[in-house]
Amino acid sequence: MRDSFDLTGRTAIVTGASSGLGEGFARTLAEAGATVYAAARRVDRLEALADEVRGVVPVVCDVTDADARARLVERASATGPIDVLVNNAGRPGPPDALTETSEEFDGLIELNLAAGFHLAVAVVSSLPEGHRASVVNVASVIGLVSTAPIGGAGYAASKAGTLGLTRELAGQWGRRGVRVNALVPGWFDTEMTDGLFTNEKSATWVRRNTMLNRGGTAGEVDAPLLFLASDASSYMTGQALVVDGGWTAR
Numbered sequence: 001m002r003d004s005f006d007l008t009g010r011t012a013i014v015t016g017a018s019s020g021l022g023e024g025f026a027r028t029l030a031e032a033g034a035t036v037y038a039a040a041r042r043v044d045r046l047e048a049l050a051d052e053v054r055g056v057v058p059v060v061c062d063v064t065d066a067d068a069r070a071r072l073v074e075r076a077s078a079t080g081p082i083d084v085l086v087n088n089a090g091r092p093g094p095p096d097a098l099t100e101t102s103e104e105f106d107g108l109i110e111l112n113l114a115a116g117f118h119l120a121v122a123v124v125s126s127l128p129e130g131h132r133a134s135v136v137n138v139a140s141v142i143g144l145v146s147t148a149p150i151g152g153a154g155y156a157a158s159k160a161g162t163l164g165l166t167r168e169l170a171g172q173w174g175r176r177g178v179r180v181n182a183l184v185p186g187w188f189d190t191e192m193t194d195g196l197f198t199n200e201k202s203a204t205w206v207r208r209n210t211m212l213n214r215g216g217t218a219g220e221v222d223a224p225l226l227f228l229a230s231d232a233s234s235y236m237t238g239q240a241l242v243v244d245g246g247w248t249a250r
Helices: 020-031 043-052 066-076 102-126 153-176 200-208 222-229
Strands: 011-015 035-040 056-060 084-087 133-138 178-185 240-243
Touching (some): 011 020, 084 102, 102 133, 102 153, 133 222
């Protein structure tokens, strides 16, 4: 069973790896033995992560840029085919639909949804015939249920779209040996949720609506990510693994 989670000799890409959940994902995959191409725009943070964690290779990349995506895939596949792609890059948006501009909405769709699609296509197109790989798209409970007054229309649409995209790509690529699953985190204290847990009103809101009566802590979503990335989930595809303390089960 332990060997099922071993990624020794595997190559992985993690986007949005300079902070938050993405940084944890890069650490986890590297500690499992993978060479992890950690991609983001903030090179100083990536280099600090690479200095700390053996197996992490920093790559500056704006995933909304087609040329940058191509360079990332080319670099990661230089020594062999890519085994794992974690589409994690994303950002939140304004919570009020009436004040969310068209530029803000379109930007969220481009970054949180379209960029991951294009990167997945680039990775799978680079694979030799018959090579098995795992794509993990990071969604959110906001793509499953309304979390008003927190969340936002553009963000919710992008994460709901991620879940639909996951199912469709799983159906198209299953016979190629490529599994596609979604990881669906609930409320975690990260840079993206800055202020949510330090404000007593919003922290109480999270606790009151979560069956485990708390938000997620650092590391609690990393093992589920490793499960989806590794052979431990070899018979799973097209699925959404929800890690939310019971938020969506109420």
